[in-house]
Amino acid sequence: MLRKLLIFKALILSLAWCFTAQAANKDCRTESTCFEPRVTWRYENWTFTEVCFNYPYGHWKYRRCRMKAQKVFKDKCRYYKKLEKEVQGLRRKTEARNNQKLFCVAFRP
Numbered sequence: 001m002l003r004k005l006l007i008f009k010a011l012i013l014s015l016a017w018c019f020t021a022q023a024a025n026k027d028c029r030t031e032s033t034c035f036e037p038r039v040t041w042r043y044e045n046w047t048f049t050e051v052c053f054n055y056p057y058g059h060w061k062y063r064r065c066r067m068k069a070q071k072v073f074k075d076k077c078r079y080y081k082k083l084e085k086e087v088q089g090l091r092r093k094t095e096a097r098n099n100q101k102l103f104c105v106a107f108r109p
Helices: 002-023 060-086 090-107
Strands: 041-044 047-051
Touching: 047 060, 047 090, 060 090
Parallel strands: none
Antiparallel strands: 041 047
């Protein structure tokens, strides 16, 4: 009974991996080829305190996350620059300006 359960579990896990690799339409021979980092950050007083804290420092996943974070911050910088010009109202303008400072300084255009 235990042997059948282990075989069934191994089959389910291998099928799940195959379906995710095929669904992504990628050739996933290693984990690094299909890895898509989740960018996380924390900030205080409109300055970043941590970026990609969900991966260990120096790990290849951390480095990939930092590269993706730079792209995310670049996009957010553009978005908040555009929003500051379009939005009306002092509160919304101030919030857009603060977010612009936060992401544009982190991105370093």
